[in-house]
Amino acid sequence: MRTSPRYTGIAIGAVAALLLAGCSGGNSAQNTDDASGGSVVIDAAFSIETADPGNTYDPTGNMVAKALYETLVDFKGSDVTTPIPGLADWTQNDAATEFTFTLDDGRVFSDGSPITADDVVFSLQRIQGMADAKPAFLLAGVTIEKVDEKTIKFTTETPLLQLPAILANPALGIVNSKVVEKNGGATDGTDTAQAFLDGESAGSGPFVLDSLDLTSQVVLTRNAEYNGDEEASYDRVVIRNVTESATQKINLEGGDTMVAMDLNGDQVSNLADNLTVASVPSAQTIFLLVNQNATVGGVTANPKFAEAVRYALDYDALLELAGTGASEATGVIPPSFAGALADGVKQDLAASTAALTASGYTGETVRLQYPNDYPVGGVEFTPLAERVQAQLKDAGINVELAPAPFTTEIDPYVNGTEAFSMWFWGPDYADTANFLPFAPGLKVGLRAGWTAEANPEIADLAMQAAAATDPDTREAIFTDFATAMQKDGPFVPLIVPGSNIATAKTVTGAVYNAVWTMDIAELSPTS
Template structure:
């Protein structure tokens, strides 16, 4: 087995993860000519897709499909999501990072052969802004999109936004054919009704077009004959099948019924024999502990000394044993590979943990550790992880009672800020470190931990400085300072960055994990 290790540090956002749901799926597809260029490619994955309308999609499978059907102004190359590159357009920005000018590449066309113009870009983005209930809508909050001429578009921000290019690489912001979509119910004033049309036909410029969509079983794509980009697809037909059980995906891969299995866990990929390739990398999702700082929730134990006791009591190597291939220890709230991420994580220090526990005022109380018990993240099951945490904290005299609950139930407690002691996870919504600033006091995740801005004004200021930075080097320093301060004093204990394992038959190559869209289907080709 070949197992190349690549760091692909960013994953889809927590909002997307919340939408994952198990579906039954079929396993039939024509694979007779699968190994030949021009034939069929078959991919097995557990579906997380609600639509093929890019303006409404915000799920992992949905993003992978949208990447194949639609192109964005900005792109990433391969698994590298640290450096945005031109997609449909190149761009310039002002010194304050509030004004961005995008110039479309000449000769780019939609699948009906019509030219892509600035009108299509403006319509596509304003359509999403007008659909306030659309999941990607928040990506464009505070932005003004305007046409300058037929090939140039201006996007301005109310505040400095160095991460805008990374945001625009999200497949949910794919550019649609304005004329076609408007003819089929598309609008920018909030009255849009084009989703039903876009669930049956594609109106983009990507390397593939939509053939059929069945949200419970499979999505079939065919090669776009009018494609003018630089990712010429090797296959005429792609079948993406909903196979919810990783064990079934493994059987299909080993039996030659599929060429790409998207959801194998660490043990499964480590057990593969020769004849298969595995792209096994950290996913960018972070599993962490939360200790609530609100006296109304945590009582007299609402203090960061207790968090410090937990942080230094844990044996992170032993926790990582439960995560499998591709996983790494979380070095802080910003995962490794992101701007400002710390090089090393916390090392167990029982003396420091014991001293912090004494300072916290702990007097034998039992802490209830709440967590979802039916929702593994990156192959990591929360119940055995919680059991190991419970045993390790007992070594410093901290009594922990496990309180598992179904995902939907536990989600309400987590979002509502009523968890006193919780085990949860987080992933970014786009490829930039700004996604981790919500852990700061007074911001979204910080408030879920009962941690308002007045609890630590210094960290709140560090987060604000990183958010408003306009110089790239200074921005990196700001994010690093934020990550260091969060690791030193805060209610969060980052534990594990789970791995993501994509296994393929050796007959194909190019199925490389990208945390924004899982894999770029057009890059998958017959080996050799």
Template structure:
């Protein structure tokens, strides 16, 4: 077993960033019958969609994670609003002292939505399927992890290096367990030739409290209660409708008008005075809104220089940017958000002299920077268009010309993921409750490569990231993450700006809407208020 000291290291890397907390109405999302929301009725949730599929193996977006959490269960879970300590989900576990071998034992009697038992073979298939799909977004979560069946109820995980955060990683909804027999019959494989996504976009094959009824990625997703569910999150509603409402003002109007019960993307100004009958709690999210400056000369040309990023870091007026974020938001102090292990105590303060010196060193002579960003997906209520406009104005005052290039989320996501943005405005949220989640900003790693930043561009920071990832001693681990965060603020191609507040507003007809930095919200926890 992990010693108490080593177990606490997992909690040190986590933070409880949680709190209880398109189209408008008149469509099929309306409440049942008399408009009441008693158990057995319909729950209506408004959010700005960031979802591409209902297949957990391919899902890696905020709305997609919330959907997967409702339909599929994971080996590991968190209790309510506490993400500091992983707890058993479908399984309990033991680990060796070196955090390189984890043995999971499935809970007895659990079944899938067709009534068939959940077995070790389903776990192994589900996770090896993701490992085998090179294009699967959650594929990187299981890099360097070997998964094998010990017997019908036992699974062994072996890691190439110490991986204290493995239980937290396995709580990610993208690693939900699917019914292997059903998925294999419909094109599922572990060798990279998998074609089951189309099937899983039309029906579900999980054990969660809900099953998929209909999936329309442009308008709404409908779930119904899983009649075979025998876990501890019995759904209180027979039907859940998740609607794509991209404008936070429309979400607010729907909530006030009684056309929805939950609004997930209200901004700070909107929640300042909701009035009677509505409830909201604002907390810092686990997400960071940042700018990236591409370091590939093929993309950025002669402006592929980290000094340009340094100049922009010191050119911005962060308190003025925070005015657009509102309730619950704080300044990002680095690529590791405040509250996580290794986060820096203070963020950058505007220094125009230092900014202009960095611009000169980068060889900036008035070229126009094209700022690309998604214009239809608010993050924690922060609309990117007014934020981009304020960044543009502030950089103009510092002598930098910026052209705004907004695009729909789905379009811009491809450019961001494929690393073709020269200058981008984006956001990053935790995949699991541990500071290791932010190491991908390092050179040669996931987000670093999206900015064209190869490992050999800064071997020192690459080494800091590797050291933080493999540390097992709690004090050494904290020091390693702090050193990484400091180096990234000094020499990285990113400009962390805002940790937005998360405002989940509900009507007085429901209770239990809890924000979670990994899966947004657990729909099964929402119940009628009476």
């Protein structure tokens, strides 16, 4: 196998939150078996909109999709620097524009039917055909064609060193084409299979879907037909929506859950001795978005306003809210990725005042929108937003906080209709190209109303980075991109949270992953 010459990433992930706080009881971990074949209960702050892999693009959604569906490429444990074969092995040409994948022999779906090249082509072309599917951009510019029953060829319009890593994203899980087509699946944009896949899975992963309730819990059961190398140790997995990290801690210490996904650094520092904690740096970045579309943002659309916000903040004081393991975000590229800046912006109130005057701001109240049930790596958005509000007030910027549930905020954020908001971004695969969407004219840039025409220089740097094939040259371009973004971009990176996962002593194998948060199939009884 010839893989890409270099992937740069970190072996962790983080969890975001969604919807209402869960409660203890119901599926008490105290009533589960410790032996293999029993059940495991996981508390997580939900960020999930569907169990359909082709439409999922959220941390909890990715974790569930990873358990239900297999991908062509995989990573081992927490190591996301080196792609390894999943359902297939592969070769690629020197220009990184042609990739040939060969499926493993004998692999089957949960109904026992064989996995074929037709299933792969259908699964990925289905996503390409759904223009509104969140993961569709992962396959932009990629042509996928069947060579024979076991072989699939991928051709890219430009060099795409990171394609194998991209194909490890759980959103690109392979579905049983016959089952999904029978239930509304299509590759021409008319797909209606999501409703079916929210009630019944059609994959080859270690688990199958038992039930899905986006507001309370997801239940998985063992896939009896699974014949891969990640066989489940538990017959049943219950993932509960518990949005408050304090409640997760209480549940874990009280024996009502076995895995807590969202504890912050302060909470894990004083857990009981009989609990295990894995703390690692996060690949997530919490940032402020300052919309550049005058129709949406009004005064925020002046680039000088974003500059004023950037220099008004005391980043060390903001970092105090994040706890152990967190660090200041030095730019849109997290510190552990190639091209990241060594140092972040420092507070400069004089520079902020000058930029604010130049922006034409005259004291208008600006609404700061954010999801209020959305802890990232244990960082609660409300206290962070309150501290941002106070610091901006001291700098002469009036801010009104406008919190709302994730389900209310996600659509206006994605559609670019928020003037001033707080969100987060995490990697989709283990490569710095993950952060190019912040560029003008690209996915996140457009959410900020930032077109390519607004800053052609940064748009060009993003294009150069995407096309580079020499690792050293590519890293230097990424550094130039990050530098330019910190100077002129409409984003104000705040914090890279730490990531903590805590487990009962009866459970082992809970490891963070930058792409799918945690591989549920790796959980097993300690005994």
